[in-house]
Amino acid sequence: MANSIKEIKAQLANNPSTELLAQLATDPRKGVQAALQQLQRQQEKLVVRQQALQNRLVMEHELWPNYPLIAGIDEVGRGPLAGPVITAAVILPHDFAVLDVNDSKQLSAKKRQELYLKICAVAIDISLGIADAQMIDRENIYHATELAMAQAVEHLYYQPQYLLVDAMHVPVALPQRRLIKGDARSASIAAASIVAKQVRDHLMTMYDRVYPGYDFKDNAGYGTQKHLAGLAALGSTPIHRQSFSPVKQYHH
Template identity: 40%
Template sequence: MPLSTKEIEKKLEEISSLNDPFISKYKKDHRKSVQTLIQKWIRKYEREKQLIEEFNQMQKFEKQAKAAGFNVIAGIDEVGRGPLAGPVVAAAVVLDEYFFLPGLTDSKKLSWEKREEFYDFIMGNAKAVGIGVVTSEEIDQLNIYEATKKAMLEAITSLSIEPDYLLIDAMKLPINTKQSSIIKGDAKSISIAASSCIAKVTRDRMMKQYAEIYPEYGLEKHMGYGTKQHLEAIKSYGATPIHRMSFAPLKLS
């Protein structure tokens, strides 16, 4: 006697291979509800397989560095170069060879919920995480490019273990450690993607705290970027101590 739809659904949760005889058997089942379940399972399986393949591809730079004899490889990225308010935040992350998190990529491509989930996983499973924060006042003093470098260097020096190789998203740092600058590295290197996620969540949480201090600006929505709402709030209420006065339109006011 064939299994009920509920029984099939429960059994599918235990299956991890497309070649499982159960899949082959119920692919031939004529019940529409069963076909819907099977096709849903296949789509999920193919998506998970794709994420694993992408994860493996994103280990390329780490594997190359390991093959060259480097042992402690840190990925470095930053968030917050473009906003009119708030700090620039960088993170440095060292992963071990057993780290496995399919779906991890450039934090901008992840939902808020997925970033939070991945943040917790990375913090709990990375060998080391370092964070660097440079304030809006320092950004005005240094310029955003130099402030970004400073944040990245702070993130590296705050690691609990010293890296012997750096994978950096689109930057070169004035440091003796061997390094590679990778354009769009947060979508190409798993270590940089991890640092992108840590930096993004860290900065977003900071901006939500600032939003409680300066509620008129909607910082919890736009994170300091120059949205219409933010620009109108600046016109109405002026700048706050966390605004970057060297950025247009603030420097023109």
């Protein structure tokens, strides 16, 4: 007796053999043919996702023979009025195969969390750097970010031999390549952008409880309407950047 369509779907979900696929191709039932078409679409999508990852590893593959330990560097949080800039340095293994690792801004919160956990599980090394509001006010946002990137590199357990950096120069004595839109072009930088974003979002959610009234958990410190209303009503907090113009008007 022929297998039911439900049984066939279960077989297709479990890495089907070429023989089984050939056999099912001749099955006259509509449900079987629909299941085969669905499998083919899934496989085509998978090939696209695998290719996208390989495209983001081109620079790493080019550099790895000479520099086995490459750190991708990125930052999150240069634009907000409150909270720190968080930088991350991530060294990926040469067999890195986590699909969909891309610029963190292009991922949903759920996808980001899932990829963050996968990156943490397989990375050779991960490190963070922080520029708090006081440092940003003292150094200016650009230089504070550079210093926080250097911090992330210096805190790595394994000293990298080469850096791939999103759009900035890291003030450390290491060869580095500065890539515009690097988080969409290099998997190492994309992984760093995901790690930095997750860490900063969790931090701003915590700050929302410490400093209620600014809606930090939803705006991550950016100058939304609710945030500006909070500033007008409550004044600024120790995590606000006093050198950023909307904050200047609302001193304690």
